[in-house]
Amino acid sequence: MTVDVEDYYQVSAFESHVEKSQWASMPSRVEANVEKILQLFDDAEVKGTFFTLGCVANSHPSMVRKIVAQGHELASHGWEHIRVTQQDRGAFREDISRTRSLLEDISGTAVLGYRAASYSIGADNLWALDELAEAGYQYSSSIVPIHHDHYGMPDAPRFAFPAAGGRLLEIPISTLSIAGRNFNCGGGGWFRLYPYAFSRWALKRLNTGESQSGIFYFHPWEIDADQPRISGLGLKTRFRHYLNLGRMHSRVKSLLSDFEWDRVDRVFPVNEYGQ
Structure with missing residues (x-):
């Protein structure tokens, strides 16, 4: 669970709609949303891995320390959410x-992931x-084996x-192969788009049919239906970002109870890697 x-x-x-220079003036909601996630995880007795932006950690150090204090794994999401395709080595x-x-x-803990x-x-x-x-x-979870724009x-x-x-x-996001094509069943907008029954079926098929652990992800903003709306978005972007936000909290709650979850560093053999 990530x-x-x-x-x-x-x-x-x-x-193209929110300049980085605007970030400091925008109302932050990440800490309150992470608090909701921590409560969800605590209620379900689940530990997860939190891939955290450096700039967010720098602004909310107490949030980071709370994540670790509650037994979750802290991992890196890069500094300012800059895609690797936009960076040189x-x-x-x-x-x-x-x-x-x-x-x-x-955090006072080693960051392995x-x-x-x-992606x-x-x-x-x-x-x-x-x-x-x-x-x-020691590990990355940065590849999704699907076609996407x-x-x-x-x-x-x-x-x-x-x-x-x-x-x-490298631990790719979970996909299911159907008729020779891979379909994302590991979270994000796909989880909000598909009926929950499909996601549950797909993950069960991974576990029982292929004897594989699934890796799932979501974002704090996805459980926040009341977040401020960004103006000027195209139809596709608006659809992808805001689709079914109001259902996400209950879907994640169901997912936590329907499967057994743990931190990445305890599910996968990451300690066999690294220097």
């Missing part, structure tokens, strides 16, 4: 090192996995695989 900790205005789809190296250092300083903004590691920039290994990360590596393995010459474990 959470990508970012605020509603920091999503990649809003890049040097900028990426600085980003992942800066974020990891800050998260470890705030990384997730790229918008922006794919066939054209697999060098990023080498950089993560060099920076001391903004991300995806459909030819990637569907399940966890060694990367960066065996120095790093």
Whole structure:
């Protein structure tokens, strides 16, 4: 069970509508939403992994410490939600090192995992996995093996695989193969789009039919139907971001009770990797 900790205005789809210079003046809702998630997890006796933006951790250090104090894993989501496709190797190296250092300083715990903004590691920039290994990360969860207009590596393995010459474990978001095509069943907008019964069926099929652990993700803003609306969005962006936000809290609650969940570092053999 994973959470990508970012605020509603920091999503990649809003890049052309909300400048980074505006972030400081926008009402932040991430801490209150993370508090709701922590309560959901506590009620279900679930521990998860929180992939956290460095800039969010820098502004909300007490939130980060609370995540760790409650037994959850802290991992890196990069500094400012910049897609890897928009960075060269040097900028990426600085980003992942800066974020990891800050998260470890705030939390007092080792940060082993990384997730790229918008799953922006794919066939054209697999060098990023080498950089993560060099920076001391033990695993990444940054690839989605599907066709998508903004991300995806459909030819990637569907399940966890060694990367960066065996120095790093890549854990793709869960998909289900149907008629030769992979469908996302690991969270995000897909979880809000599909009926809950489909998601439950798909994850059960992964567990029982393929004997694989699923990896699921969602964002704090997805359980916040009252978040401020961003103006000027295109129809597709507006649909994807705001679809079924009011149903998300109850769906996550059902998901937590219908399956057994734990932190990434305890479900997958990440300790076999790294320097």
